[in-house]
Every structure is written in structure tokens, then in C-alpha cells.
Amino acid sequence: MATDGIAVFSRDVTKVFGRGETQVHALRGIDLKIRLGELTMLVGPSGSGKTTLLSVITGLLDATSGELVVLGQRPAELSQEELILFRRKNLGFVFQQYNLIPALTAVENVAVSLLAGGVKRRQAVARGEEFLEILGVAHRAHALPSELSGGEQQRVALARALIHEPRLIVGDEPTSALDGQTGHAVMELLRATAVRPDRAVIIVTHDARIFDFADQIAHMDDGQIVSLEENRKNGALTNVFATASAAS
Amino acid sequence: MNFVALKMLVSDRAKYFSLIFAIAFASFLLANQISIFIGIMARPSSQVQDVVDADIWVMDPQTLYDGEVYSLRDYDLYRVRSVPGVEWAVPLYKGLGRAKGPDGKFRTVILLGVNDATLVGAPRKMLLGSIYDLDRPDAAIIDNAGFQYFFPGEPLQVAKTLEMNERRVLIVGISDASAPFQSFPVLHTRYSQALGFVGRERNLLSFVLAKPAAGMTVAEVCRRIEAATGLKARSTAEFSWDAFLFYIRNTGIPVNFGITVMIALIVGTVIPGQTFYIFTVENLKQFGALKAIGVTNRRIVGMILLQAIVVGGTGYALGMGITAAFFARTVNYLPTRGIVFPWQVMAGIAVVVLFVVGLASLISIRRVLVLEPAVVFRG
Numbered sequence: 001m002a003t004d005g006i007a008v009f010s011r012d013v014t015k016v017f018g019r020g021e022t023q024v025h026a027l028r029g030i031d032l033k034i035r036l037g038e039l040t041m042l043v044g045p046s047g048s049g050k051t052t053l054l055s056v057i058t059g060l061l062d063a064t065s066g067e068l069v070v071l072g073q074r075p076a077e078l079s080q081e082e083l084i085l086f087r088r089k090n091l092g093f094v095f096q097q098y099n100l101i102p103a104l105t106a107v108e109n110v111a112v113s114l115l116a117g118g119v120k121r122r123q124a125v126a127r128g129e130e131f132l133e134i135l136g137v138a139h140r141a142h143a144l145p146s147e148l149s150g151g152e153q154q155r156v157a158l159a160r161a162l163i164h165e166p167r168l169i170v171g172d173e174p175t176s177a178l179d180g181q182t183g184h185a186v187m188e189l190l191r192a193t194a195v196r197p198d199r200a201v202i203i204v205t206h207d208a209r210i211f212d213f214a215d216q217i218a219h220m221d222d223g224q225i226v227s228l229e230e231n232r233k234n235g236a237l238t239n240v241f242a243t244a245s246a247a248s
Numbered sequence: 249m250n251f252v253a254l255k256m257l258v259s260d261r262a263k264y265f266s267l268i269f270a271i272a273f274a275s276f277l278l279a280n281q282i283s284i285f286i287g288i289m290a291r292p293s294s295q296v297q298d299v300v301d302a303d304i305w306v307m308d309p310q311t312l313y314d315g316e317v318y319s320l321r322d323y324d325l326y327r328v329r330s331v332p333g334v335e336w337a338v339p340l341y342k343g344l345g346r347a348k349g350p351d352g353k354f355r356t357v358i359l360l361g362v363n364d365a366t367l368v369g370a371p372r373k374m375l376l377g378s379i380y381d382l383d384r385p386d387a388a389i390i391d392n393a394g395f396q397y398f399f400p401g402e403p404l405q406v407a408k409t410l411e412m413n414e415r416r417v418l419i420v421g422i423s424d425a426s427a428p429f430q431s432f433p434v435l436h437t438r439y440s441q442a443l444g445f446v447g448r449e450r451n452l453l454s455f456v457l458a459k460p461a462a463g464m465t466v467a468e469v470c471r472r473i474e475a476a477t478g479l480k481a482r483s484t485a486e487f488s489w490d491a492f493l494f495y496i497r498n499t500g501i502p503v504n505f506g507i508t509v510m511i512a513l514i515v516g517t518v519i520p521g522q523t524f525y526i527f528t529v530e531n532l533k534q535f536g537a538l539k540a541i542g543v544t545n546r547r548i549v550g551m552i553l554l555q556a557i558v559v560g561g562t563g564y565a566l567g568m569g570i571t572a573a574f575f576a577r578t579v580n581y582l583p584t585r586g587i588v589f590p591w592q593v594m595a596g597i598a599v600v601v602l603f604v605v606g607l608a609s610l611i612s613i614r615r616v617l618v619l620e621p622a623v624v625f626r627g
Binding site: 087089092093095097108112113121 | 249251252255256258259260533534537538539541542543544620621622
């Protein structure tokens with residue numbers, strides 16, 4: 001299968017939790033292509049499978065069936081150790097609740113991604129300061145997360161996701177805990193710093209205020225992608241793929 | 249990642265200090281009680297261990313320990329001397345007497361009558377005077393605690409007198425005898441004089457102290473003495489153990505100390521274990537985030553173990569420091585003299601603390617290892 005320019009390729013991916021009567025079909029045959037150089041949003045109501053799909057793509061959960069290729073690798077074929085190394089090298093995470101370590105300063109939190117890869121502390125912190133500078137929060141480098149505003153925390157989390165130059169950045173509701181203006185600013189920053197020709201960004205959200213930042217939007221419901229829209233530059237989103245769950 | 253683990257540990261000061269103090273308190277309690285127990289249980293055999301000249305104690309076959317003695321007959325001394333492998337053998341009297349001070353204050357004393365000719369069994373640690381002054385009429389050596397009892401507030405001095413069995417006892421020396429279990433004063437005198445101090449008894453020979461000939465082992469000579477005389481022969485170490493075991497079996501001391509030690513062990517395991525577990529559980533989300541961004545399970549286990557070792561090590565060091573300070577204060581106090589903090593106890597407590605923090609961290613580690621990193625996507 002050719003994966004040139006494709007960050008994520010999935011065909012008929014399913015994820016089932018539990019067994020027997022308590023079985024839950026979280027993903028029901030996901031077909032999706034996410035291109036490098038683009039920002040893709042997974043949107044849909046709660047329980048539609050967005051976060052499960054994100055977890056499967058990032059290798060945090062195994063797919064039950066189907067074909068999944070992420071940055072040219074098939075997560076199902078990797079051992080646990082290989083999967084961890086793959087994540088460490090290629091993936092950057094931005095979480096809804098930021099998940100910054102409360103005991104560490106902003107710059108130390110940013111440096112954690114490098115420390116996990118074995119980079120020396122001094123080097124990692126110096127690099128972290130550079131990234132905080134890029135994201136406009138260098139003046140808060142030595143503040144603890146509890147001393148930062150929501151927007152500042154999300155910028156620090158973004159710096160942590162970017163510092164090790166990953167090729168795929170995933171964000172889980174990165175603006176849901178922020179007010180509209182701050183969320184908009186964070187998305188602008190994410191778009192400006194994260195989207196590059198050799199990198200893809202996937203955002204799970206149901207915050208309609210940020211849809212304009214997407215190059216592609218996958219609408220999900222009941223574990224399926226019910227419609228896929230592409231954003232023509234500066235134009236309206238165009239529906240390029242649609243499937244009715246009722247039809248399946 | 250070690251500094252991340254350490255910062256996570258110390259950032260919550262209240263939990264960090266409660267962990268450390270729980271371990272410090274538990275290790276102090278354990279070290280303190282075990283040391284006191286060992287110190288007290290060494291006391292029943294203190295007069296046996298103070299005799300450094302002889303290696304073998306010969307006694308009536310039914311003797312359980314040195315505190316209760318059924319006297320031998322005088323000729324038993326010669327029977328022991330005649331056993332091949334015995335270099336020499338001398339008599340020793342050990343019994344209880346009553347001594348009265350100049351002000352009429354009296355007390356039961358442990359009286360040891362050592363061989364007139366050789367002074368085998370005489371105290372070797374003298375604070376004042378010389379054991380050779382035992383040659384003088386009515387002479388006796390009293391231990392420091394006994395002197396303090398009969399002559400409170402007075403500086404150590406010889407030539408003071410006591411009265412025993414309506415006879416004058418002339419203090420010619422002050423010894424640093426090990427503290428006996430009952431905390432009675434300890435008096436050493438000549439064997440021939442002991443009879444006069446304790447009154448008429450048909451037999452005075454409590455023990456025969458013997459030395460094996462060159463090339464003979466203590467065990468072999470003991471065996472030979474027992475075979476030849478029908479008496480009981482024990483090495484100094486064995487006889488000390490006999491006293492220790494007698495008190496273990498026949499007093500409530502081990503039960504009382506055992507309960508305290510068990511409580512310290514349970515409290516010391518449960519409280520730090522639970523606090524450490526809660527600490528880890530509260531950090532699960534952060535561990536999940538670390539797992540998601542590619543920190544291996546092995547590294548996270550290392551972080552938790554580092555936290556456990558720091559907490560355990562600091563708590564242990566603090567506990568041992570408090571214990572050492574406690575014994576430094578009490579070692580020179582007469583009633584608690586001889587009760588010290590053995591290094592073996594310190595090493596043992598280190599093993600216990602290692603076990604406690606190991607157990608606590610194992611439970612925490614299990615929780616982190618089974619943690620799905622996808623938990624980070626749950627709000």
C-alpha cells in the first residue's frame with residue numbers, strides 16, 4: 001500500500017470493548033485517510049467514538065480488526081516496547097486537561113518529552129525554553145502549572161507536544177476548557193506551529209468555534225464516520241464523503 | 249526522569265512529611281523496643297559474661313540458669329580437675345545476701361565469691377581500687393550502681409563499710425560490673441570469705457570454673473567433664489543463652505515486647521504503605537500521561553522505586569537518628585546502663601524498612617502497570 005503523503009490510513013477498523021451481552025462496539029469500520037501537512041478534526045457527539053479512534057491511531061488501544069497504518073507503521077505488528085518507542089519518537093499529545101505535572105515548572109513540563117527520550121536535563125530544559133519562547137510564554141517558564149492560566153497551560157502543553165519534533169500531533173478537546181477567545185488563540189498557535197508539510201495534526205473536538213482551523217473534518221456518530229468534509233482554503237467546508245449509519 | 253520522580257514526591261509537602269514521619273516513627277519504635285529487649289535479656293547472663301578468665305562453667309545437672317543454683321559438693325572441684333583436657337578448675341560462689349549501709353538502709357545483693365588464690369571470676373573493669381585488695385580482711389568490691397545506692401551523692405571512694413550477716417564488709421574497690429536483671433548491687437569477695445557474708449550453708453560451691461588445656465576445644469572438654477562427673481558443663485556462651493532462654497520461657501517479657509514490636513511493624517507497614525499507595529493513585533493521571541508520551545513501564549517502575557527508596561531512606565535515617573539520640577541519653581543512666589543500640593538491630597530495621605517500602609511500592613507499581621495510557625483522554 002502506498003503511504004506517500006499519508007500520515008494515517010485506516011480501512012474497516014473496529015474496536016469492541018467487553019464480551020457477550022456487555023459488548024460495546026466503539027468503532028464500526030472506520031475508513032479514513034489523514035494527509036501530512038493537514039489538520040484533521042474528529043467531531044461528533046459524546047460517545048460517538050472520537051476519542052477511541054484517537055486512542056487506536058496513537059497505539060494507546062489496540063484495534064479489534066481492520067487495517068491501520070500510522071506514519072508507515074502498522075501498530076498491530078509492533079511489540080509493546082516498539083509501540084512505546086514509536087509513540088515517543090513520532091507522536092505529540094495535547095490533552096483536554098493539559099495533564100501537566102503539577103510538581104514541575106512550565107519549562108520542566110515541556111522538557112519531559114525529551115527527558116523520556118534520554119536527553120540530558122540541562123539540554124532538555126534549554127530546548128524547552130526555546131519552545132516556550134516560540135509559543136509566547138517564556139516569561140512563565142519557571143511558574144508551576146497551578147500558577148498559570150488555562151491558556152498558558154495549554155500553550156505549555158502544546159510546547160511539550162512539539163518539542164521533540166513529532167510527525168503526528170494529536171489533541172483531545174484542546175480548547176474545551178478555554179473561553180472562546182483563548183481557545184481561538186490556542187488554535188491559531190497550534191495551526192501556525194504544528195502544521196507542517198511533513199507533519200499531520202489530529203484534533204478531537206466538539207467545539208464548533210474552531211472548525212474553521214481544520215483542513216478536513218470527520219464527523220462521527222455511533223462509532224462510524226458519517227461524513228467527511230474538506231476545507232478549501234479560505235472557503236466553506238465541502239462534503240466529500242458521506243455515509244448514513246442507517247444504510248450500514 | 250529521576251528528578252521528575254523526586255519533584256513529584258516532594259511537591260506535596262504534607263504527604264511527603266507524613267510518609268517520612270510514619271517510617272521514622274515505626275523504625276524508631278522497632279529499633280528502640282528491640283534494643284531494650286536485647287539489653288534487658290542480656291542482663292540475666294551479665295555475671296556469666298563478666299567472667300572472662302574461664303571458658304567452662306560446671307554446675308549441678310538440673311541447673312537451668314545462673315540465677316538459681318543448687319550447690320555442688322566441695323570434692324566436685326577435684327573431680328573436675330581430674331578430667332583429662334582440663335587445664336585448671338577453680339571454685340565460684342554465687343548467691344544472694346543482704347547488705348546494710350551505715351544509715352541502716354539494706355538491700356539484697358548478688359554476692360560472688362572468687363577463688364582466693366587466683367581471683368578467677370573477679371571483675372575486670374574497675375572504676376576504683378584493685379582486685380588484689382580482695383586479699384585484705386573482710387574485703388569486697390562493689391559495683392558502681394551498688395555504691396550509688398548505699399552512698400548516694402558521694403564521690404566514688406574505697407574504705408567505706410557495709411554490714412552483711414553482722415559482719416563488716418570493707419569496700420576495697422568499685423567495679424563497672426554489667427547490670428544484673430534484678431538491678432541488685434553486685435559484690436565480689438574471696439570464696440573463703442563469702443561464707444561469712446551469707447551465713448551457714450553446708451555447701452558453698454555454686455560453680456566450678458574451668459579452662460580447657462591447650463589444643464582442647466571447649467565443647468570436647470565439656471563433654472568429658474559431663475561424662476566423668478555426671479555434672480553439667482556449659483561454655484560461657486551456652487550458659488548465657490541458657491539464662492536468656494530461661495527468661496524467654498518463664499517471664500512475660502517477650503510477650504510484652506513482642507506485642508509492641510508487632511504493633512510497630514503493623515503501623516509501620518500499613519500507614520506508610522497506604523499513604524504511598526494513595527500518593528501513587530493521585531498521580532495516576534500523570535503516570536498515564538508519561539506512558540502516553542513514551543515513558544516505558546520500566547522507567548516508571550524505576551521512578552516509583554526511587555520515590556520509595558528516598559522516602560524509606562530518609563524515614564529510616566531519621567528513625568535511627570532519634571534512636572541513637574535516645575540511647576546516647578540513657579546509656580549513662582544507672583538503671584538503663586548496658587542497654588545500647590546494637591548495629592545488628594540497625595541493620596535489621598533497614599531490612600524491615602526495605603520490606604515495608606518494597607511492599608508499598610509493589611502495590612503502587614501494580615496499579616501503574618495495569619493503567620491504560622488511554623486514561624489520559626478521559627476528562
